[in-house]
Amino acid sequence: MLDRVAATESHAGLALTVNGRTVEVTASPAARLSRVLRDDLGLTGTKVGCDAGDCGACSVLVDGEAVCSCLVAAGQVEGCSVTTVEGLPTDHPVAGRLEEAFLRHGAAQCGICTPGMLVAAVALLARNERPGEVEVLDAIGGVLCRCTGYRKIVAAILDVAAEARAEVLPEGGEAVGARIRRLDGLKKVRGTDIFGADEAPADALVLRAVRSPYHRAAFTFGDIDAFLARHPGIVRVFTAKDVPGENCYGVIPPFADQPVFAETEARFRGEAVAAIVGEAAAMAALDLSDFPVTWQELPANTTIDAALSEDAPLVHTGRAGNILVGGRVVRGDVEAALEKADVVVDGEFETGFVEHAYIEPEAGFARRVGERIEVQACTQAPYMDRDDVAKVLGIAPEAVRIIPTAVGGGFGSKLDLSVQPFVAVAAWHLDRPVRMTYTRPESIMTTTKRHPARIRARAGAMKDGRLVGLDFHGDFNTGAYSSWGPTVANRVPVHASGPYYVPHYRALTRAVHTHLVPAGAFRGFGVPQASIAQEQLYDELADRIGMDRLEFRLRNALRADQPTVTGQVLGEGVGIRACFEALVPHWQRARAEAAAFNATSERKDDGRLRRGVGVAGMWYGCGNTSLPNPSTIRVGLKRDGRIGLHQGAVDIGQGSNTVITQICADALGAPIARFDLVSADTDLTPDCGKTSASRQTFVTGKAAELAGRALRAAILRLANAGEGATVTFADDTVTVRDGGHERAIALADLPADEHGYLLTGEATFDPPTSPLDADGQGIPYAVYGFGAHMVEVEVDTALGTVKALKITAAHDVGRAINPTLVEGQIEGGAAQGLGLALMEEFFPGKGENLHDYLVPSAGDMPPVESILIEDASPIGPFGAKGIGEQALIPTAPAILNAIHDAAGVRIRRVPATPDRVRAAILAARSVRG
Template identity: 60%
Template sequence: MDTVSFNLNGKPVKCTSQPVERLSAVLRDELNVKGVKTGCDAGDCGACSVLVDGQPVCSCLTPLGQVENCKVTTVEGLAENQTLSNLQESFLQFGAAQCGICTPAMLVSAQSLLDKTPQPTRAQVEDALGGVLCRCTGYQKIIDAVLHASSFTDKSVTPPANSAVGSAIRHLDGRPKVTGQLAYGADSFPPDAVLVRVIRSPHHHADFTIGDLSAFKKVHPGIHEVFTAADIPGKNCFGVIPPFADQPVFAENTARFRGEAIAAIAGEREVIRAFDESDFPVLWQVKPHVLLPDAARQTDAPQLHEGRKGNILVHGLVQRGDADTALNNAAHKVTVKSSTPFVEHAYIEPEAGYAERAGDRIEIHASTQAAQMDRESLAEIMGLKLDDVRVAPTACGGGFGSKLDISMQPYIALAAWKLKRPAAICYTRKQSMQSTTKRHPSQIELTIGCDQNGKINGFAFDGIFNTGAYASWGPTVANRVPVHASGPYYIKDYRAKSVAVHTNTPPSGAFRGFGVPQSAIPQECAFD
């Protein structure tokens, strides 16, 4: 068998993977170097960066064959004899590792710069790190850590006695972050785990019929099982707010947004990764769809849910005094209209994890922001007692609200339960963006008045929020916005109304502020 040989972190290695295989996949899967992260497989995020002969490269874009006889360095190669490098120590001291998913790539990129330029300028550091994205820190602490790395000498873990107040305290999980040892959702899959892949709707709104799955499996021997709504042992429904829970694990007969799950396949990793989804036996009947709230509220618009007339999920209202009279009597008033779009959370770590069946219990190891909420939802979906569901959160490589909702957890739980084998999944960037929640798009109109002295005299706010195909955090957004629409100002005569509207788009959910940032834009413009 042909092999590819190179030097990895000071040691010679030989790889049996195909020369065209991504270097990132070889490092992670064949050589078990999990400090190399994958966030996009497109060279966009830089999380997979390694050094090849001292130069930073995106290992997801580098074929294995290109590193033949080269020197490859990952974050695992920066420390010597368990002693952290000055750069790693500086990262700890400056708090440069927050969620930590980008930290290994930041470190190797910075090390490449410091090897050539021990005392770089800020501009040089910014340029060197420009190929690696961070969604947590705003880069300031990372840049400061690199600038001070060469002269860094303070390796104390805690501040001296009587000087703790105002001093930096190192994160308890800082060391595993800067060494690449902290395990995220895709970093600890059992070797015998099957891989799960979700089949999703390519249409905004469509009825569908799934064909002969027995025949399908016969011609795809590496696929061990196909799961649909009929295989859910409990309740085919979830949602973060139980009275509004409305999203199925698998759509039944009708898909309400492009990217909604209709089935999942589980099997051997190579087969699942190479599967062409056009081979899946499903027939589609496309239906009219609505993507904007104004269209969704028309009388002839398709209704997404029974009992939600006009596609309205919920209204929100906060009022005091008489806003209309106050505005009519105002010496000056201004009206501002604003609109904001969907905003993707864009965490560097896509949704990932694995599940194992332990007798009559199911155990989930996954990246999440809400382990207990996951547990409660999974108990209902799997038809199990709460005590029979265990959720062990891995490190979370960014979430910002979207990982409060469950995503891949039911699919791996179902596969592990039915097949009695560990089941793993890692969304691609496309799958993540297609199916997970976004910041609510908004259409806002507000009017503010004041008297001759500039004192606020009347405030009227109307906000329309696109909550997507399912509720998620829509009720929270619609009801929290009216509370905060005035900002920090005391307003005697105040009225704030909001409405969350269903459309055939991915569900909108939590995202740092629950709708308040959308309202702050027109509010501050009006005050200015």
């Protein structure tokens, strides 16, 4: 289409019809329509995820057809009608019903892809008011979603004709367990949520980083002053010498080792060595290849083996070797147990880098306010950001304000700093706002990944099916810097047994430095890699002793009175057996259907298509491993009878804004409709800790429960009422009824406290844990979540392709605070597990885009049936546990077990791409002769 645009970059007046009105903008006819809509017209509901037509987030309607606006030149749409998400309700009556269906079904999670999804759906519904599922999948197939797993989006579009129902928010005491809509959902479906790139001061300068093109390189700068003189509009270049404080930050203080700017040597491809700051027009025209830096490529360790070899160059010269840290959990005598076992199986397993691939690239801005700095950016950890930015600038943490935007997906990578230190240093020096937005290649090149793993394991069982021992050794490639490498190395040994009673156990891990992009937190912190090994070995044990694979897991499922591999006896809230039992009828049905299909396939096409069924279990500790993990919530009564909830747990799509409000409402006994949410902001909300490790519903939720109860107690004390009293909130009074007595508290008569509230409840919760000893014995987590997935697949044995047909997922969530949101987490986690199993692998230096790096699209994701088990935690808020991390873990091993069930081959190197599956099938045939 671009050939219709004159080859000129000169700006001209363009008359466009957008959302039903004619507007004139001064822009080049060749300018991307997405940029014109966002930058010139302020229509930021159109999101930019890739600038390459790969993600579909920027979809708009042009004369009724959905197009990626990043691929359309502004000059092409003169004379056309353009409709963005902001204009849908006016231009398309069906849009209102579609918005309501999205909210009702929980089809929007983080919300970054939601405008694109709505645009695609409206285009479909304009053509066909009653589409079928195949048509819906085709219509939204060009819009990627990393959160939802697509199935609730599909359900919402199919249900658009249903009569709209006004939601009645629950009264006090009725919120927990209710399927209420996201309290922030309307902003998501209307595109008004503010993400990192959606807002910045009008006079903000633009920053771009200069990054290493090599895995390892020495570098020197040339004449930077001459570079500035050659480029009017470029204001300044920053390097390591310009960092006012420490040129170092990191998420775990003892291992904080990542510089803002490399000083003499870049340790991974994409590492920043400088930042260029200038006016927007000058920065848009800048060719970074003109920057005066000279590179000297150096030998690099790009594999674990290379890093561990005797002559390997050190990644960090201050360390004795390339092993960052080790993890250890040992219980019993595993060698003796395996020697006595009736059956022993072993295997080596390998996983690669996996990209988070959230649809929102990293973005934000900073501005100096006197002797303070304010940073507004997408982040999962505002208080961690505050402390790191303070360290980099050499100022007190209280002089830093972090204002999190809406987060367009995080999954762990947005725990690490991205734009924050760059824009903070620049704004501090220049006393002018500075903004930065990562390009998609920049995001994929430089941000943390799931740790590649190399695992060796042996497992033994007796003929009656009892597991007797597991010996697990895992090396994890943590890349050039520590990030969350220590967490992975310590968390994996605790979890590598799976949710089973294993009396004799040894798990040893190492986090190993290489000259590659840092690996960090990613939904599961290494546990998904371990489960790929452990669950396949357990399948092999079941087969060797002739026991049904699900029955084998039921036989060994951890009981409440049995010790875990760290010696912890959980006592209550151990729902893994219930999860497996819930799968039994589905397992029996699926196994019978697969056998019937395979028998028919043998007759029809020589068995080319084979179906199989796989199962896997999981457990996951909520929160930090044997470390303090506190969260603080403040809730206050206002003079108008409304309730302010200071909730600093960043909602990255999982629904903490809604779930924590539900918990607090029932603890206080107030209607949800009375609450005003004060979202994460280090100046306004207490520290709720990072959004990671499935901790927010459990840890912050418990703090919200305690804070709600504290405010209720303050009200009851004021009324001199007992615990059993009822409290009713009105606009100017709070009425307390205790038996036959009634007390009306006039709010106008009460003084305000230092927070501006008449009465305040504030509480901190830190889960009770204990340090692990030298053998990893102790109490690493107060609460574990449990789950089991069953996956049905079809394998084309001639092509090696694998198609998932259905996922059945049973999860013990303790108490489902909001079942719709729990299901959304299960479906989204299952989609990422499917990607891990079948298609996702990042090779540093290659495929730094969403075209070459494949993530599941709508057509890849099968139906998901969620089964919610509520084996209440005695510690969690109203019995609740976490779910976000857990939902991912069992999907990949269940798929790999299903592939074996279908085709008779074990895939020990994931992803199970068609070439690997086909090669395994051919190798197996060769062995059979």
